[in-house]
Amino acid sequence: MYHLKCASYMDVKNRMCWECGKVLRGRTDQKFCNGTCRNAYHNRKNSYNNNLIRHINYTLRHNRKVLDELVPADKNTVIVSRDELIARGFNFKYHTHTQKDANNKMYLFCYEIGILTTASGKVRIVRTADIRQTIPIPLVSRKKRKDKPSD
Numbered sequence: 001m002y003h004l005k006c007a008s009y010m011d012v013k014n015r016m017c018w019e020c021g022k023v024l025r026g027r028t029d030q031k032f033c034n035g036t037c038r039n040a041y042h043n044r045k046n047s048y049n050n051n052l053i054r055h056i057n058y059t060l061r062h063n064r065k066v067l068d069e070l071v072p073a074d075k076n077t078v079i080v081s082r083d084e085l086i087a088r089g090f091n092f093k094y095h096t097h098t099q100k101d102a103n104n105k106m107y108l109f110c111y112e113i114g115i116l117t118t119a120s121g122k123v124r125i126v127r128t129a130d131i132r133q134t135i136p137i138p139l140v141s142r143k144k145r146k147d148k149p150s151d
Ligand SMILES: [Zn+2]
Pocket: 017, 018, 019, 020, 021, 022, 032, 033, 034, 037
């Protein structure tokens, strides 16, 4: 008896218009009561997705611009404080991809410019020629490498 009640409740719940919630009495696979409700539903869904994508694209482009302005034109790397990035509106939650350098350090990239939080809590910014180029090895690591016996 309980099962029957449950099933009929689910039936009613699943048989409502996805847009206006009106009970549907047509085909068993019907989702909307009419074309107006179908269009309204899809327009709202698309508008939400478009706004979401626009917001993320804007944030990524802004992040890239902030990093690009901080790296001197004649260099491919610079170290700044986190506060400097935050003050310029950099959003640490958004990046396009990740890439490890030769020392296995994980950089977060916004297009062709990557960031790495250093041991001291500062942020190293590295500009690559394009996103397929490997990350230039920072000067500190080059020194360490020199100390090791060469093979
Ligand atoms: Zn409807």
